[in-house]
Amino acid sequence: MTGPATDTASAAARPSAQPQPGQAARRPRFRKLRRSKVLGIGIALIAFWVAVAILAPLIAPYGPNIQHTTALANPFPSSDHWFGADPLRRDIFSRIVWGARPVLLVAPAALFCANVVGIAIGMSAGFYGGWVDELCSRVIDVLLSFPKIVLYVVLIASLGPSALNIVVAVILVSSPGIGRLVRGLTIELKTRDFVTAARMRAESGFYIMLVEILPNARGPLIVDFCMRMGYTIIAIGVLGFLGLGLPPPNPDWGGMVREATPMLTVYPYMAIFPSLAIITLVMGFNLVADGLQDLDHGR
Amino acid sequence: MTRFILRRLASALFTMVAASLIVFVLVEASPGNVARKTLGPFASDEQVQILYERLQLNDSLIVRYGRWLGIITGLRADPLQNPSLGLKFHDRRGDRYVGNFGFSTMMKIPVADVIWQRLANSAALAGLAFLVIVPLAIAIGILAGLNAGRPLDRAITTLSTVFASIPEFASAVLLMSLFAVWLGWLPGTSPLQAGGFWPIYSQFVLPVTVLTLYVTAYVARFVRASMIEVMATPYVRTLMSGVVVTEVVFAYPGLGRLLLETALFGDIALIEAATLIAVLIAVATQLAGDIGYMLLNPRIRFA
Amino acid sequence: MADERDTILSVEDLEVRYASDDRDIVAVTDVSFAIERGQCLGLVGESGCGKSTIAMAILRYLGHQGRISKGRILFQSRDMAGLTAEDLRALRGGRIAAIYQGASTALNPTMAIGAQLAEVLRTHAGLDRNRISDRVLDMLAAVGISEPSGMIGRFPHQISGGQQQRVVIAMAFLAEPELLILDEPTTALDVTVEAEIMNLLGEMRAARGTAMLFISHNLGLVRQICHTISVMYAGQIVEHGSAQSVLDRPRHPYTIGMIACVPRLDLGRADYRLVSMPGQVPRLVEPPRCCTFMDRCAHAREGTCDRPMALEDMGGGARVRCSRWREVAGAGLSAPPAASATPILPRRDRILSLEGVSKTYEMHRLFNLSRKSAAKVRANDLISLELAAGETLGIVGESGCGKSTLARIVTGLEVPTGGWVRLLGGDVTRRMVERRSLRQVRNVQMVFQNPDSTLNPSHSVGFILERAVKKLGAATGRAARRAEVERLLDLVRMPRDITRVTAAHLSGGQKQRVAVARAFAGRPSLVVADEPTSALDTSVKTAILELLLSAQKESGTALIFISHDLAVVRYIADRIAVMYLGQIVEIGRADEVFTPPYHPYCEALLAAVPAVDGALDRRRPRLTGEVGRAVANAGSCLFAPRCARAIAGTCERFEPPVIEAAAGHLIRCHLPLADLCALPPVFGRRGGAAQTVSGWQPTNL
Numbered sequence A: 001m002t003g004p005a006t007d008t009a010s011a012a013a014r015p016s017a018q019p020q021p022g023q024a025a026r027r028p029r030f031r032k033l034r035r036s037k038v039l040g041i042g043i044a045l046i047a048f049w050v051a052v053a054i055l056a057p058l059i060a061p062y063g064p065n066i067q068h069t070t071a072l073a074n075p076f077p078s079s080d081h082w083f084g085a086d087p088l089r090r091d092i093f094s095r096i097v098w099g100a101r102p103v104l105l106v107a108p109a110a111l112f113c114a115n116v117v118g119i120a121i122g123m124s125a126g127f128y129g130g131w132v133d134e135l136c137s138r139v140i141d142v143l144l145s146f147p148k149i150v151l152y153v154v155l156i157a158s159l160g161p162s163a164l165n166i167v168v169a170v171i172l173v174s175s176p177g178i179g180r181l182v183r184g185l186t187i188e189l190k191t192r193d194f195v196t197a198a199r200m201r202a203e204s205g206f207y208i209m210l211v212e213i214l215p216n217a218r219g220p221l222i223v224d225f226c227m228r229m230g231y232t233i234i235a236i237g238v239l240g241f242l243g244l245g246l247p248p249p250n251p252d253w254g255g256m257v258r259e260a261t262p263m264l265t266v267y268p269y270m271a272i273f274p275s276l277a278i279i280t281l282v283m284g285f286n287l288v289a290d291g292l293q294d295l296d297h298g299r
Numbered sequence B: 001m002t003r004f005i006l007r008r009l010a011s012a013l014f015t016m017v018a019a020s021l022i023v024f025v026l027v028e029a030s031p032g033n034v035a036r037k038t039l040g041p042f043a044s045d046e047q048v049q050i051l052y053e054r055l056q057l058n059d060s061l062i063v064r065y066g067r068w069l070g071i072i073t074g075l076r077a078d079p080l081q082n083p084s085l086g087l088k089f090h091d092r093r094g095d096r097y098v099g100n101f102g103f104s105t106m107m108k109i110p111v112a113d114v115i116w117q118r119l120a121n122s123a124a125l126a127g128l129a130f131l132v133i134v135p136l137a138i139a140i141g142i143l144a145g146l147n148a149g150r151p152l153d154r155a156i157t158t159l160s161t162v163f164a165s166i167p168e169f170a171s172a173v174l175l176m177s178l179f180a181v182w183l184g185w186l187p188g189t190s191p192l193q194a195g196g197f198w199p200i201y202s203q204f205v206l207p208v209t210v211l212t213l214y215v216t217a218y219v220a221r222f223v224r225a226s227m228i229e230v231m232a233t234p235y236v237r238t239l240m241s242g243v244v245v246t247e248v249v250f251a252y253p254g255l256g257r258l259l260l261e262t263a264l265f266g267d268i269a270l271i272e273a274a275t276l277i278a279v280l281i282a283v284a285t286q287l288a289g290d291i292g293y294m295l296l297n298p299r300i301r302f303a
Numbered sequence C: 001m002a003d004e005r006d007t008i009l010s011v012e013d014l015e016v017r018y019a020s021d022d023r024d025i026v027a028v029t030d031v032s033f034a035i036e037r038g039q040c041l042g043l044v045g046e047s048g049c050g051k052s053t054i055a056m057a058i059l060r061y062l063g064h065q066g067r068i069s070k071g072r073i074l075f076q077s078r079d080m081a082g083l084t085a086e087d088l089r090a091l092r093g094g095r096i097a098a099i100y101q102g103a104s105t106a107l108n109p110t111m112a113i114g115a116q117l118a119e120v121l122r123t124h125a126g127l128d129r130n131r132i133s134d135r136v137l138d139m140l141a142a143v144g145i146s147e148p149s150g151m152i153g154r155f156p157h158q159i160s161g162g163q164q165q166r167v168v169i170a171m172a173f174l175a176e177p178e179l180l181i182l183d184e185p186t187t188a189l190d191v192t193v194e195a196e197i198m199n200l201l202g203e204m205r206a207a208r209g210t211a212m213l214f215i216s217h218n219l220g221l222v223r224q225i226c227h228t229i230s231v232m233y234a235g236q237i238v239e240h241g242s243a244q245s246v247l248d249r250p251r252h253p254y255t256i257g258m259i260a261c262v263p264r265l266d267l268g269r270a271d272y273r274l275v276s277m278p279g280q281v282p283r284l285v286e287p288p289r290c291c292t293f294m295d296r297c298a299h300a301r302e303g304t305c306d307r308p309m310a311l312e313d314m315g316g317g318a319r320v321r322c323s324r325w326r327e328v329a330g331a332g333l334s335a336p337p338a339a340s341a342t343p344i345l346p347r348r349d350r351i352l353s354l355e356g357v358s359k360t361y362e363m364h365r366l367f368n369l370s371r372k373s374a375a376k377v378r379a380n381d382l383i384s385l386e387l388a389a390g391e392t393l394g395i396v397g398e399s400g401c402g403k404s405t406l407a408r409i410v411t412g413l414e415v416p417t418g419g420w421v422r423l424l425g426g427d428v429t430r431r432m433v434e435r436r437s438l439r440q441v442r443n444v445q446m447v448f449q450n451p452d453s454t455l456n457p458s459h460s461v462g463f464i465l466e467r468a469v470k471k472l473g474a475a476t477g478r479a480a481r482r483a484e485v486e487r488l489l490d491l492v493r494m495p496r497d498i499t500r501v502t503a504a505h506l507s508g509g510q511k512q513r514v515a516v517a518r519a520f521a522g523r524p525s526l527v528v529a530d531e532p533t534s535a536l537d538t539s540v541k542t543a544i545l546e547l548l549l550s551a552q553k554e555s556g557t558a559l560i561f562i563s564h565d566l567a568v569v570r571y572i573a574d575r576i577a578v579m580y581l582g583q584i585v586e587i588g589r590a591d592e593v594f595t596p597p598y599h600p601y602c603e604a605l606l607a608a609v610p611a612v613d614g615a616l617d618r619r620r621p622r623l624t625g626e627v628g629r630a631v632a633n634a635g636s637c638l639f640a641p642r643c644a645r646a647i648a649g650t651c652e653r654f655e656p657p658v659i660e661a662a663a664g665h666l667i668r669c670h671l672p673l674a675d676l677c678a679l680p681p682v683f684g685r686r687g688g689a690a691q692t693v694s695g696w697q698p699t700n701l
């Protein structure tokens, strides 16, 4: 039976007969993506607000800071002012539309920076261990022991309210949490054999962290990013509401609620519309986070 | 086991010291500012200059931090009380006691006179909320667990996502519009002053509801993401963040609103005091949580 | 066929489908079999062939996605489809018991063992308290637990894996099941423990007449315990018959191929050649329209094979799903010509030498290569070996014997606590890999055990190999590196266009191929392979072994091959070191280690391995007890507590000397060489038709 022996050898040389999982495995992911209702709604909400932010000049009927004397007596929603006018008689609809811009600019930019910082800290802590880990973990612990809003308030109060300082504050508040997450992931991933293989070809620690470990942490990091986007947008809203947000007269959703609160008894809609804007945007990110997690767990 | 507790205690102490350093640096990093803010906006430049010298504000940051820590811990006398400064700051407790946070420039009284009452108010609000939140969260957890994968579990998940997407001020505004403005069932503010139309207990209903909604949903989401163990600590820290906002919305006379007001005003001593107390509470609950967890979990206990 | 009343389980025309993203996957189709009282049916096949699905279908554990789309399952003539959830629950763990691979998952970690066993009796037998505790103790004794009363108060994590599996077996038998389903029950265990568990199962079946469904990929085990065997492939039974006939005279090309893939214990590489099977098990999306094995079958013929195959009766209860079985059988099962019998290489330059290397762990001392208290009584050196260029050294031993630690020391992932390590002429004793010279690093590469962890799932095959070529190889320039990558892919017989595929999307065997290619990228002097095949299916395993051998030959690399699988090591290694509790107890040429004189531990190990070849008759000195943690009673033979040949008064008091049985063949034992030579060989040929196999005389037959 020399037949099988030679046959197998030649067959082994043409394993193209084997299923090529490459293409086959990628397709279902998109199908699942479409199948997850939660993810779909979340993406739609985010896409909606991104579109609003980009197309603000086309959508908004008025400039954000134009005061409409015509609405002096009657600031209620009308055909001229769909969502009514605010205490200074500016068009609420336009302000909400324009207000999408700063949020969608500041929050992702700030979180991106926070991720860079957090990943750098967490990854070195997890990878090198020893005193590096000890030091980084301590710093993380200390920063995490502050209640978030307290840290935000103290930071903005001492730095002064501005978009840049909000970014700085978000970095200080968020990067410890990201660092802790990345540290855990790194500690787990660095025990994998492919990391050992990299060590055995004398790769630098930097290469191992960036090329071998980081790509495999992207799943949890993306979910974390979405959840954090939600909290960060809330935090920016809260800062605006507390009077520590973007300096007026820039349209800022949280600030709009703040200005409207004293008149809640007469004009509740002035506060309700910007609140709804924040809620829907945050919900978009939270739903995406949920959906991604469901996909990961195959639920 | 004793070693475990001692180790946790030491690390809690370290965290407190490090946190106080951060607070001090954030608030008092620029010394010119300190003198100016202590005296208020109407003081002349000469007065500011004199105070700057008297307080030795040109010393290095770390030296000033040491002095500041000494005053808080009652090891040093508060120089502001020195009559020669002419600030007319007077504290009936003397110039040297534990917890001496100095003088509030905003209220013109010692910080200690105002802060503990505010803390008690906040504790009352947080405690009431906690009483609602904990049983609710446990019930939700059990319900979701028993129905894992079934519609009820999904409903709970979706609801917690929805409620975690509503900032406290937004839910406060919505609830206020509904119950205070439209229905008129409840008061829209909670100044904790009796004698008005609304009895005191009714003033707690809306703030507690706002806190409950957000904190429960937030923690439920985190637990689902299995990022933290189901413990008291995350509740407490989230709750503390929530309390600040809620107090501001409802004009509730608590520590959180005090912190915001002083932050906006630039009242150095009060900012430091309120922040430190907040961190102290967070660290203390963390410590209590760790120790409690250890007592419940034999694997750590014997390690 | 026996009559109705004796049939415990019968499966008729079963088809199971799993809902997938777009369409159903047919996991099992056209499966029928019956098991009678006291009988054991073996379901064998590689992973993904549907054997475990059948077990799940019987117990109706198919989950949300799975369903029985056709056919019936009758348990004692009762259709299982008609059972309510309530009935099913009563049946599972009662009249149908199941034992799976991981014993630890079957036991509740928070409950004492006695209480868990008692609960089985309460729910399934309804006995009163005293009777329950008696029964529990009896059963624990019956499954060979030496101190039952001590066991009942313990928690699962306090006992070893072998004992856990015993407890699980006790649990299963307590309910007095009619049917016992065993799904790879010993796969996670060491060979010696496995042998004991298999013996136990055989005894229990004989004593109680329980019908068994034994699912395994291990043909040797199946031969040992099963009366009849069904070979599964791609969701179908392709061959069925008595254990003997199927394994000795396989008819279906797949069965033939499977058996040809299994390395043999009794023969060395010079005497036979393993034949690997190309291709993969197909995933069915609908009942097949042609022979499912067609794309891999060497006998396939257009016209006869491209139609659905039915099981054909071959007489004597044997059935085969192949239209050409007569022709196939005619082709015979003569072993293919032995591979170029590689002569043992003359000692060339030494590339690696270890001298008295020891490693002690402070904290948990999971294992150490020397005694735990090496500092105490340490006169002679312990792990001492030398490796010549191009040579293959096999290291065998059970889990915890320190073989992986040895690998980590050689590769510089750990530093020893004592002794010297010299690599390529340089002292690397205290040098972790990060501190070794570039030449030393490049020249030592590793192949790992777990295919899912060996390649970075985020990278493409091309990236992985190119990076290895860049860092390890001599090729400069992009084009040269590309060419080198293609050479490597050819070396491991993978298509060149696989470079674009991400590692996460490869099968286990493909991953391991890429891992081999990566290790050989820079034509290293030494490759350390730590259990590179133990996570793979039989046919894939063989392919990887062949690759390793050919890659090694091509680049003149020395290989340290670590495995718990003796047959695999015998096939691949020139020399073998046998380790026990951190010591090398025997080292020598492959044929020397596998024949007397050998160390009593080697004898026991060899005896424990189940053989597929039925002509092999083996004496089995049963090895009792389990590998302990390296206990520190310095000045004794570490194997003494388990050794069947221990010399009372000597072995447990004095450290055994190292005997030189032949040049380079060392045995660490108190027994005089003459006694060791007189040990009966573990293998013999039945019927006296002894063949002389390289180096041993079948005198005792």
Ligand code: SF4
Binding pocket: C252, C253, C254, C291, C292, C293, C294, C295, C297, C298, C299, C300, C301, C304, C305, C309, C321, C322, C323, C324, C325, C328
């Ligand atoms: S039917 Fe044809 S293809 Fe299938 S196993 Fe038999 S010979 Fe091979």
Ligand code: SF4
Binding pocket: C599, C600, C601, C637, C638, C639, C640, C641, C643, C644, C645, C646, C647, C651, C656, C668, C669, C670, C671
């Ligand atoms: S020294 Fe004694 S106990 Fe050890 S293997 Fe030899 S005979 Fe057995």
